Amino acid sequence: MSALAQLPPVELQSMTETWLDAVARTEKRAYTHPWSRGNFADSLRAGYHAQVLTQDETLLGYLVLMLSPGEAHLLNITVDPDQQGRGLALHMIGELVRWSQAQGAQSLWLEVRVSNVRARQIYERYGFKAVGLRRNYYPLAPFKREDAVVMSLPLMP
Ligand SMILES: CC(C)(COP(=O)(O)OP(=O)(O)OC[C@H]1O[C@@H](n2cnc3c(N)ncnc32)[C@H](O)[C@@H]1OP(=O)(O)O)[C@@H](O)C(=O)NCCC(=O)NCCS
Structure with a gap:
């Protein structure tokens, strides 16, 4: 039996305004350069696919996905630091992936920091391939930026 199967079920539900404070708090703990609460509010206003992963109404993680014709773009995926692994x-x-396929997307795209080896390994294990590099895409330190690896996953119909 997997570790997840022994716990109360986890649930993915829509990220509504009421989740934004908790999401912004977790985001600050998870990243050196977090999105602001306003970035998440803007994502909701823009109609992006935004979901929270919960267990007994406790926030475990979240994701933000932008859908455009034929493809989906993962903008943010985060697991609370205490819940990782x-x-x-x-x-x-x-x-x-299932949701994007159901919407008719043929590919899923994302960017990830070159230094984020753990996330890159997870994506690779899932079948994403590195297909390009965006130079100086992310802030790193004052006057320093970091490249992003562009990864993509073909979605079978
Ligand atoms: C990157 C990130 C999203 C990964 O989240 P996570 O929940 O820790 O990842 P997972 O546990 O699903 O990763 C798979 C790992 O769990 C293991 N795993 C998979 N299913 C499991 C299960 N049922 N029970 C226990 N472990 C399991 C996998 O073997 C893998 O092991 P690893 O630790 O050797 O890599 C998380 O570390 C994070 O939020 N980081 C900060 C934000 C970030 O970098 N986001 C990505 C930006 S592009």
Whole structure:
């Protein structure tokens, strides 16, 4: 039996305004350069596919996905630092792949920091391939930026 199967079920639900404070708090703990609360609010206003992963109404993680004709773009996927290593990111990726396919997307795209080896390994394990590099895409330190690896996953119909 997997570790997840022994716990109360996790649930993916829409990220509504009421989740934004908790999401912004987790985001600050998870990243050196976090999105602001306003970035998430803008994503909701823009109609992006935004979901929270919860267990007993406690926030475990979240994702933000932008859908455009034929493709989906993962803008943010985060697991609370205290909840990492339980397979929750893999669970969310599986769900968003199914959702994107159901919307007619033929490919899923994302950018990830060159230095984010753990996330890159998870995406590779899932079948994403590195297809390009965006130079100086992310802020790193004052006057310093970091490249992004562009990764993509073909979605079978
Ligand atoms: C990157 C990130 C999203 C990964 O989340 P996560 O939930 O820790 O990832 P997962 O647990 O799903 O990763 C799979 C790992 O869990 C293991 N796993 C998979 N299913 C499992 C299960 N049922 N029970 C226990 N472990 C499991 C996998 O073997 C893998 O092991 P590893 O630790 O050797 O890599 C998370 O570290 C994070 O939020 N980081 C900060 C934000 C970030 O970098 N986001 C990505 C930006 S592009």
